[in-house]
Amino acid sequence: MADTITLENLYERAVQRLDDAGIKSARLDARLILMKSLNISHTNFITEIKVLSFSAVNLRVAQENLDKRCEGMPVSRIFNxxxxxxxxxxxxxxxxxxxxxxxxxxxxxxxxxxxxxxxxxxxxxxxxxxxxxxxxxxxxxxxxxxxxxxxxxxxxxxxxxxxxxxxxxxxxxxxxxxxxxxxxxxxxxxxxxxxxxxxxxxxxxxxxxxxxxxxxxxxxxxxxxxxxxxxxxxxxxxxxxxxxxxxxxxxxxxxxxxxxxxxxxxxxxxxxxxxxxxxxxxxxxxxxxxxxx
Ligand SMILES: C[S@@+](CC[C@H](N)C(=O)[O-])C[C@H]1O[C@@H](n2cnc3c(N)ncnc32)[C@H](O)[C@@H]1O
CATH class of the missing domain: 3.40.50.150 (Vaccinia Virus protein VP39)
Structure with missing residues (x-):
């Protein structure tokens, strides 16, 4: 079975990555990018952060979008x-x-x-x-x-x-x-x-x-x-x-x-x-x- 990662872990890692890349709004941007990339509603993001988990394969889109943000692309531009x-x-x-x-x-x-x-x-x-x-x-x-x-x-x-x-x-x-x-x-x-x-x-x-x-x-x-x-x-x-x-x-x-x-x-x-x-x-x-x- 493929390794899985909880949304909570994923979120913390995403915040760290954006922070390291010098993104001032790292928390907000990490949440928006994960919600959009993984198709999670705002409510589910809050209430199920400890429960939801993802396979490595499903995370590819989210990782690619985090890469773009690290390169400076605003969240609005990533998702048009x-x-x-x-x-x-x-x-x-x-x-x-x-x-x-x-x-x-x-x-x-x-x-x-x-x-x-x-x-x-x-x-x-x-x-x-x-x-x-x-x-x-x-x-x-x-x-x-x-x-x-x-x-x-x-x-x-x-x-x-x-x-x-x-x-x-x-x-x-x-x-x-x-x-x-x-x-x-x-x-x-x-x-x-x-x-x-x-x-x-x-x-x-x-x-x-x-x-x-x-x-x-x-x-x-x-x-x-x-x-x-x-x-x-x-x-x-x-x-x-x-x-x-x-x-x-x-x-x-x-x-x-x-x-x-x-x-x-x-x-x-x-x-x-x-x-x-x-x-x-x-x-x-x-x-x-x-x-x-
Ligand atoms: C600052 S943007 C504003 C866009 C939008 N109204 C907004 O508030 O987000 C200025 C716009 O003016 C257009 N523009 C620049 N020079 C122009 C010109 N000489 N004649 C007509 N439009 C021009 C640009 O293509 C751009 O879409």
């Missing part, structure tokens, strides 16, 4: 999935791994448009990636319609797949283009809500990023140019054409970029309505409008 705003998103190497900080942007829009929840609002997301922002909003606003813009065709395929999985594909259109030339709109084509989480990392900081980011997130999703502000310099001046007079734009920003973005807003004669902080207390989202002051 990430939960965002309580929803399951498929991800792959062509899109940014959605960050919890970005949920601040969803909160901001949901709060600002709470009284219009049932209206046929028009949303546009510049740099839609996995679709985490736009699709979460389409789930929150059941009669809204969205335009998904990304320069990466492969990223838009991920958005499409998630739109199908989340049941909102009939309320979304796709534009594969750079944001400068993506949309030229007037009148009734204008939007109620413009959202974007553009690449905002300063080019020279990119080599200093953690290996989980630099090796696994696409460069197109990270590099915001020398100042990190290139996308805002393009997007902010477009708002006066894109937004309805009652419309609002919500942009995610990097830590400490609020004053620079505020200056860009003032230069275009738009209004900064507010700033929203993420759960770490960092200013993460700016809320802009272009209606009458």
């Amino acid at each position: 999935e990430r939960e965002f705003w309580g929803l399951p998103f498929y991800i792959n190497e062509h899109c940014l791994d959605p960050r919890p900080d970005t949920e601040t942007l969803i909160e901001a829009v949901v709060t600002a448009f709470a009284s219009k929840r049932r209206e046929a609002l028009r949303f546009v997301d510049f740099g839609v990636g996995s679709g985490c922002i736009l699709l979460s909003l389409l789930r929150e606003f059941p009669n809204a319609y969205g335009v998904a813009v990304d320069i990466s065709y492969e990223a838009l395929k991920v958005t499409q797949k998630n739109a199908d999985l989340l049941g909102v594909a009939d309320r979304i259109n796709f534009v594969c283009s750079d944001w400068d030339s993506a949309l030229r709109v007037r009148g009734e084509d204008q939007f109620d809500v413009v959202v974007s989480n553009p690449p905002y990392i300063e080019s020279q900081m990119i080599p200093k990023l953690e290996r989980e980011v630099i090796h696994f997130d696409p460069m197109l999703a990270l590099d915001g140019g020398i100042s990190g502000l290139n996308p805002y310099k393009i997007l902010v001046p477009k708002l006066k054409f894109l937004l309805k007079s009652s419309g609002r734009a919500f942009f995610e920003i990097g830590k400490g970029q609020e004053s620079d973005v505020q200056r860009l807003v003032e230069k275009t004669d738009a209004t900064l309505n507010g700033l929203y902080r993420d759960i770490a207390g960092i200013i993460r989202v700016v809320d802009i409008s272009c209606g009458d002051k």
Whole structure:
């Protein structure tokens, strides 16, 4: 009979391996990798940890996935999935791994448009990636319609797949283009809500990023140019054409970029309505409008 090992022993060994490899979240990651690889529910993992046992053959997939984590691959990349705003998103190497900080942007829009929840609002997301922002909003606003813009065709395929999985594909259109030339709109084509989480990392900081980011997130999703502000310099001046007079734009920003973005807003004669902080207390989202002051 093949040797067997209990889940408890396996878990402790997995934690040790990840710890030795310098993984900060070794316990959490070991549990997630074992649960997923061995098809064990969270409850069973807790209640049957001393009872469940596995043969060496069955453990191969778990070992391979632990190897990947030791090499720096995030758990979300190993299993091609990430939960965002309580929803399951498929991800792959062509899109940014959605960050919890970005949920601040969803909160901001949901709060600002709470009284219009049932209206046929028009949303546009510049740099839609996995679709985490736009699709979460389409789930929150059941009669809204969205335009998904990304320069990466492969990223838009991920958005499409998630739109199908989340049941909102009939309320979304796709534009594969750079944001400068993506949309030229007037009148009734204008939007109620413009959202974007553009690449905002300063080019020279990119080599200093953690290996989980630099090796696994696409460069197109990270590099915001020398100042990190290139996308805002393009997007902010477009708002006066894109937004309805009652419309609002919500942009995610990097830590400490609020004053620079505020200056860009003032230069275009738009209004900064507010700033929203993420759960770490960092200013993460700016809320802009272009209606009458
Ligand atoms: C930081 S990621 C955000 C992805 C997703 N919205 C999120 O919050 O996880 C930025 C996205 O912008 C796209 N992008 C980068 N440069 C662009 C450009 N010039 N025009 C349009 N999209 C661009 C990238 O392909 C990437 O999907």
